[in-house]
Structure formats: structure tokens, C-alpha cells
Amino acid sequence: MDTLSNLADGFVIALTWQNLLLALLGCFLGTIMGALPGLGPSNGVAILIPLAFTMGLGATPSLILLTSVYYGAMYGGRISSILLNIPGDEPAMMTCLDGYPMAKKGMAGEALSLSGVASFVGAFLATWGLILLAPQLVKIALLFGPAEYFALFALAFMTLGGVSSTNQAKSAFAAALGLGLATIGVDTQTGVPRFTFGEVHLYDGLDFLVAIVGLFALSEVFIFLEHRHGGSDAQGRKIEIGRIYPPLSMLKQCTPTMLRTSVLGFLAGVLPGAGASLGSFISYSMEKRLVDKEGTFGTGDPRGVAAPEAGNNAAAGGALVPMLALGVPGSGTTAVLLAVLLSLNITPGPLLFSQNPDVVWGLIAALFIANFMLLAMNIPMVGLFTRILLVPSRILMPIVAMVSFVGIYGISGSTFDLLVMIGFGVMGWGLRKLDVPLVPVILGTLLGNAMENNLRRAISIDNGNWWTLIDSPLAIALWTIAIIGFVLPIIVNRKAKAKMHQKRDEEGAISD
Template identity: 75%
Template sequence: MDALVSLGEGFATALTFQNLLLALLGCFLGTIIGALPGLGPSNGVAILIPLVFTLGLPATPALILLTSVYYGAMYGGRISSILLNIPGDEPALMTTLDGYPMAKQGRAGEALAISGIASFVGAFFATWGLVFLAPQLVKVALLFGPAEYFALFTLAFATLGGIASRNQAKAAFAAALGLGIAMIGVDGQTGVPRFTFGEVHFYDGIDFLVAIVGLFALSEVFIFLEHRGTDKAAEGGQKDLGRVIPSLKLLKFTSGATTRGTLLGFVAGVLPGAGASLGSFIAYSFEKRISDRKKTFGKGDPRGVAAPEAGNNAAAGGALVPMLALGVPGSGTTAVLLAMLLALNITPGPLLFQSNPDVVWGLIAALFIGNLMLLIMNIPMVSLFVRVLMIPPKYLMPAVAMISFVGIYGISGSTFDLMVMIVFGVVGWILRKLDVPLVPIILGILLGDQMEKNLRRAMTISDGDIWALFSSPLSITLWTLAIVGFVLPLIIGRYLRPKIADEDKAEGSDPD
């Protein structure tokens, strides 16, 4: 009851004309930022921090603006993922697996609407979780030490083969390549350069944004150049837009995936350092394991859109729990928000709810308001977003290339990063021709650094005892799931897939 009373006071703070205007502005800007290839919530929030100080906004309005941008970017990331097969940000990676095939089938409107509704549900219930479950979930998060995090990341990589590709060998190669790229740079513990080949620009490692824009956006441009003048090159402008509003039957069909994605994503978001990327990955992985009886995932299954979108938006809300309650950022974006709080002389942590209740509860109330604004904005604007499909590729691809180059140069200011991005584009084009999945590479780059750091921390704490990685019931559970997740697809591939293929042939005449 105390939480509800405090939330009511928060709504009194948030429901002012200035704060509502800032929330609307943040949602609109965030959606655009999320939709642009290469830009994501972290960059969107970081770019607007100077604006906050320029306007001289107090703590509560400043946080309302930035968290609205955060939620808006989580929504917007799905747009380019579904329409162009280019993730707008890290968590939107998993949405491309089924969202883009749906768009190619003429169901882009349905895919965007389903993702918008799933995003709303995930963020809405995650915000309620932030209100009621923060103290209990923080206790669970505190059980995760370095050994448990290493086991968690191992679980993520162990299940990559069954998600990203039918060929586990290619998926394993892609994951190893991603981990290798993550190792580039100066070793944080010894200060020794690794895999830099004497190039000082590599000392800070490979920027994730450079890799993701190169592998996805530029490789798409190279594929267009390869097929220019053919039927494949003209494919983009001829797609049927299909329904813009999903049917009640489709909403019911995806409701289970949305619910499960919300729960898994919220838990992943609460774990400090895991973030929305892992939330969307786990949500998609789990849904594929339990629902993909007809092998439709990866071919345009709406559940493959609903699960990761609910997961990444629930994780976005969950990531605020450790930031506000412990002062530990749950994701890259909450790390930027944490810096913003400290710059405003507000210290996140257990005393925050007592020392600055107006800031905390005003922020939480604004999350409810912003989420509702995003739903109202996004569903009517689905038809506008779908119009992107009508742009001929000969105009769209140069625009994608221009946005990619301008976006990366605007963030880093380095021409060297542009050259690295081109290299990643060529590599992505070659790997796509060889049918090597790109998602494991990106996840390897994304998770590799944290995986290494947690392994080394665990070894330092245990004085080199390898058994420390298996010392807690939680880590043993995660290792068991990792082994099962890796072995099970091999068994299914060897013994069950032939049977399923035979059944599919036998049912060939069945329209369903």
C-alpha cells in the first residue's frame, strides 16, 4: 500500500504540463533514434544529456525526458529490424529473425503492430515490477557473482546453435569469431595490447556500433550492389503491405509468447550487467524451444517477433531496478542515466527512495505515462512506417549507406572507424553468401568482454581454483542448462528432424 501511495504522489509530480510535454518529446525523439540503424538508446540518451544541461532542467524533468527517450528507442529499434533487416539497436537483433521474413511475406504491418503491442505489455508490467518487486528481485540479483555471470553467458553461447542457424558448426564458428573480435584491445588487467597489430586505434577495442552497422547495414548495401539490375534488386518496392492492424486471432496466438517474454526479460533486466540484449535473446530462445513444433521460427512466425520485443522492453524496465536500488547499472543505457543522476548530485542506492522520493516516484509515474504515449503514437503510425517498404532500393540503399556513415562518424569522429565499418560490411557480405549467421558474431562481440572479465574475477577471487565456477547451486543450475541447451539440438538434429521432415511431406496436402 505504501508503494501505491508513493506512486500516486509520483503521478501528481509527473502530470504537469512541462513533464507531459517532455515525456511526449522524449518518446518521439526516442522512436526516431531507435529506428535509425546504428543508433540505440545508449547513444540517444547520451546525445541529449548536453541538451538537458543547456535547458537547465531540474532532476525530475531531466530524468523524465531521458527515460522517455530510453523507452522510445526500445520501441523504435524494431522498425528498421522488421522493414530493412537492419537492427536499430542491440536488443532488436532477435526481432530481425522473424520480423524481416514477415515483411518479405507482405505482413510488415502485422509485424510492426504485434511488436508495438508486445513492447507495451513488456514495459507496462516491468514498470509494475519496479514498483512492487524491486526489494525481492534485488535480493535475487545479489546472488549473482562473477562465477554465476560467467555461467550465464556460457548458457547464452551454448544455445546459439539452435537459434541462429540449422548448422551448429557455422553458428559455433560465428560465435568464436565474435569472441575473438571482443578480445581486441588493451588487456584491462595487465595493460598488454592484444590483437592490435601495432595499430593504436585498436587499443580501445572494436566499437560495437561499428561492427553492427557494418555487418548488417553495409552488407545489405553490398548485396544490393551485387544484384543491381536483376529481379532481386527490385524486390523491395514490390512487397504487399498486408494488414496494418492485427486480428484478435493473431493477438491471442502471440499472447503466450508476449507473457513469457515479459517475465524472462524482466528477470534478465534486473540482473546487473545483463541488460535488454540478453533479455530479448533469452525470450526468443525460450519461445523457440517450447513453441517451434512446426519449425516456423526464422521463417516469419509472429511469436518470434512478440517474444523478443516483450523481452527487451521488459528488460529495459527491469534494468532500472538495480540502478535505482543499488546504484549498479543494469544495462549500457542505465549506466548513462546513472552518470546523469550523479551529475545532478543525486546518489542512487538504498537511501534514494528516502532521500529523493519525489524524483524516484515521479520517474516511475512518467514511465507509465510514456509507455501509454508510445502505444498511442506507434499503432496509428504503423502505416507510415510500412511506407518505407515502398521506397525503391536504388534510393533506399544509398540513404542507408549515408545514414550509416554519418551516424558512425557523428558518434566517434574517427575516419578509422569508418574504414573498420567498411571491412565489417565486406565480411558480413561474404559470411551471408556462405550462410554463416551474423547474430552469434554480434552477441560474441557484445558479451565477450563481460564474459572474460567475470571469468578473471572469479579466478582472482578463488586464487585460480577452477572449481569455483561450479561452487554455488545457481552456477551448477546454469551450467546444467548450458550443457542441455547445447546437446539437445544435436540430438534433435540427428534423430528427430528426419522424422519431422517425413511428417511434413506426409502432410504436404494439408493447407494448415
């Protein structure tokens, strides 16, 4: 009952003209960003953060705008998967497998609308899952002391490696690199400068927004320059959509699939380190094993379109659970959303639910509203978005680069930050070439200070005794899960991961 009244309060907050307009804008921009290959949810949200700040938005409206972009990108990714066989963003990769064959059979419209419905079902159920699960997680999180938080952060980094990369050493490297970058600046507890090398600009530490925009958005520009990929992928191809409403029989056939994969995708999203990509991957694999009796998956089976779409949208909702309830994001995009919250001086975690209930419930209500908006945008108006695919990247990428510069300059007004951002862009390009995942780097720069503070607090409380870190059953449990999460993929998962990674060369570094 409590939940429902909270939710009602949330709707009161979300149903203002400003917030509705922001949700609409976010959904629209998000769908575009998802649809365009080269702009995914994480860099899409990243380049819009400065926009939210310059508009002087408060915490709730900013979050509404940016999570609408996040949800929208999850919807939009499928459009180019189905029409062009090129995933618009990472999580939409599995949609290519059956979506493109359907389009080739002349059923592009059906595939698009069916996947739109599947996205809606996945996101809708996941938002309910968020409502039900997050408060429970908060109850557990309230038992956490500094030692447990330290273990939780370690868990996030260690399990993140298991899914985000094929190489545990590289993800450990990425995490350490991010944490190391976070230590630059004046030490918060003793006030001594660290790793600043006398550079005054570094005393404040590196702004993680600068790091995020550089690593995600600018490195993408460099990748495009490297391949001189200036055209539009849609050029010279005929895009025919046909009917834009799915036949009822098809919906009926896919309903059990959508329900199953929504649940599965949501659970995959809640796991730390897993994101929407994993959600769509395991959803598709499970459905294939479960219902593909005649071997039609991969040849344009509607269920093969519905499964990954419901799965990735549900996972997107699921990934918000640990971000809001524990302050530990599970994926690239939720890491970027965490950066937004931190910049607005709001610390996510259990206290968020008691101290800023308006933020949490307003956001949740906005997610419901955004979801209906997205359904409306993505079925009747899908033709509009397919036309956006015709914009060639030689025009798009300069705009992306310049908006990134404007945003960072708008926040800080300093040339130094722009130079740091360029540096991060080059670093991001190099790391992507070497197949080092970028998400742990971002997570490290975001969580580094909190992680160190919890470590030092825990040990100071216990008079310098380091064993305090594994002193409580809860901490031991967290460490055990962390170690299993790190070691297990090294032993078993090679094959499954190789399969999941085979199609994702450089794109894979920005997984969500």
C-alpha cells in the same frame, strides 16, 4: 507498494517535454525502420546511437529514445508483412502467414488495426512483466560472485546458439570471434598490450559501436548491392487499406489469443538468447495447435495475425528483463541497447536498480507512454507509414550508409575507425553469406572484457584455483543449464528449427 511508488517516480522523470518528444521521435522512426524491409530493429537502433550521443543526451533520455525505436520497430514490421507479404523485419515473418491472406481478401485495414491492437496488448503486458520480474531477478543476481557471473556469460553464449542458428558450431565460432575481438587492446589488469601488432589505434581496443554499425548496417548495404535490389517492393502494387478499425466481434474473438500469446511471448523473450523472432514463432505455433480446429490458420484467420504480433511485442519487452537486471542481453537489439548503456558508463545489472533507479524506472515509465503513442500512430495513421514503403531502396540504402559513416565519424572523428567499420561491414556480409549468426559476435565484443575480468577475479580470489568456477551450487546450476542449452538443440530441435529458418536466408543472421 514499493514498486508502484518507484513507477510513480519514473513517470515524473519521463513526463518532461524533452523525454516525451524523444519518445515520440523514437516511436515514429522506429515504426518506419520496422516497416522498411532491410532496416530492422537492431540496425535501426545501431545507426541512431551516434545521434543520441551527438545530441548530448543523458542516460535516461538516450535510452528512452532508443527503446522507443525498439518498440516502434516491433510495431512497424507487420505493415509490410500484411500488405506485401515481405516481412519488414525478422520478428514480423510469422505475421505474413495470415496477414497477407487477409489483405488479399480485402481486409488489409482490419488486419493492420487488429495487429496494432495485438502489438499494444503484448507490449503493455510485457512492460508489466518487466516491472514484476526484473526486481526478483535482481535479488537472485545479488547472490552472484565473479564465478557465477562468468558462468552466466557462458550460459548466455551457449543458449544463444541454440536459437539463433541452425548450426551450433557456427554460433560457437561467432561467439569466439566476438570474444577474441574484445581482447584486442591493452589488458585492463596488467597493462600489457594484446593483439595490437604495434598499431597505436588498437591500444584502446575496438570500439563496439564501430563493430555494431559495421556488422549490422553496412553489411545490409552490401547485401542490397549484391542483389542490386534498388526498387521498392511496393512498386506496381496497389495498396488498399479500407476500414482502419477492427470490428468488435473480431477483437472479442482474438482477446484470449492475445492474452495467451502475450504471456508466452514474454517468457520466450526473457530466456537468454531468444528474442522477438522466437516469441512470434512459438506464439503462432501454439495458437495454431490450440484454436485452429477448422484449419483456417494460414488462410487469413484474424487470430493468426493477433498471435504472432502480441507474441513478438511481448518478447521485446521480455528481452529487456535480463538486459537490465543481469546485464546479459537476450537478443540482437537488446545487445545494441547494452552497448548504449556501456558507452554511457552505466553498467546494467543488479546495481543499476539501486544506484541508478531513475534510469530504470524512467525507462519503464517511458515504455508505457511510448506504447500508447505507438497505438495512436499505428491505427489512425497507418496510411502514412504504408506510403513510406514506396521509398525505393536505391535511395534509402545510400542514406543508411552515409548516416552510419557520419555517426561513427561524429563520435571519434577518426578515419581509422571508419576503415575498421568498413572492415566489419565486409566481414558481416561474408558471415551472413555463410549463415553465421551476427548476434553472438556483437555479444562477444560487448561482454568479452567483463567475462574475462570475472574469470580472473574469481580465480585470483581463490589463489589460482580453477576449480573455484564450479564451486558453488549456483554456479553448478548455471553451468548445467548452459550445457543443456547448448547440447539439447543439437539432439532434438532440428525439425522445429528447420521450420523456423526455412524462410530466412540471409536475413536470419540478424535475428532479433
